[in-house]
Amino acid sequence: VSLGANFTRPMFLAAPAGDPRLFILERNGVIRIQHPDGTRTVFIDFSADIPSTLGEMGALGLAFHPDYASNGRFYVHYSGSPAGCPVTNCPACPDSSCSTISEFTVSANPDVADPATERQVFRTGHPRTNHNGGWTGFGPDGFLYFSIGDGGDQNDPFNRGQDLTTYLGKIMRIDVDNRDPGLPYAVPPDN
DSSP states (O other): OOOOSOOSSEEEEEOOTTOOOEEEEETTTEEEEEOTTSOEEEEEEOGGGSOSSOTTOEEEEEEEOTTHHHHOEEEEEEEEOOTTOOTTSOTTOTTSOEEEEEEEEEOSSTTOEEEEEEEEEEEEEOSSSSOOEEEEEEOTTSOEEEEEOOOSSTTOTTOGGGOTTSSTTEEEEEBTTSOOTTSSSBOOTTO
């Protein structure tokens, strides 16, 4: 399949199981559908959550729930200054940078998702605006995995990747189908 041109910084290509359409995540916060007949449509535009000056920030990862065909849920990993993040006084985001995993739901039209369905399931601050990670996917265990970068500065000078008291520099594993008290997700018991 040739995707052709006219994408804005494509970052990831995915398709729900058994779906012939291809979903292309663009770094500016737009997901486009490449239909089997070659036409292309906008699936969702959440660019309001993406900073206009991207640097290493932006929409970085996309994963469809294993039961997408029945629940219509998909997950996007983006970094920047998302709506609802109190960046002006957020001690976790001193440089106005957060990594966010958001759940969205497809509308009654299978070719359109509604940005108003956004539910943030995970967010953590970054001391810098680079090294954001971004890969996102479901494992065979049904849990959502995603990478959080080390928070910036070359060579991880603060050893965040080795520090178990921070999310930075880690591969995260969460249960998006359940919730623990006070959390928008559940921590798998064998984490």
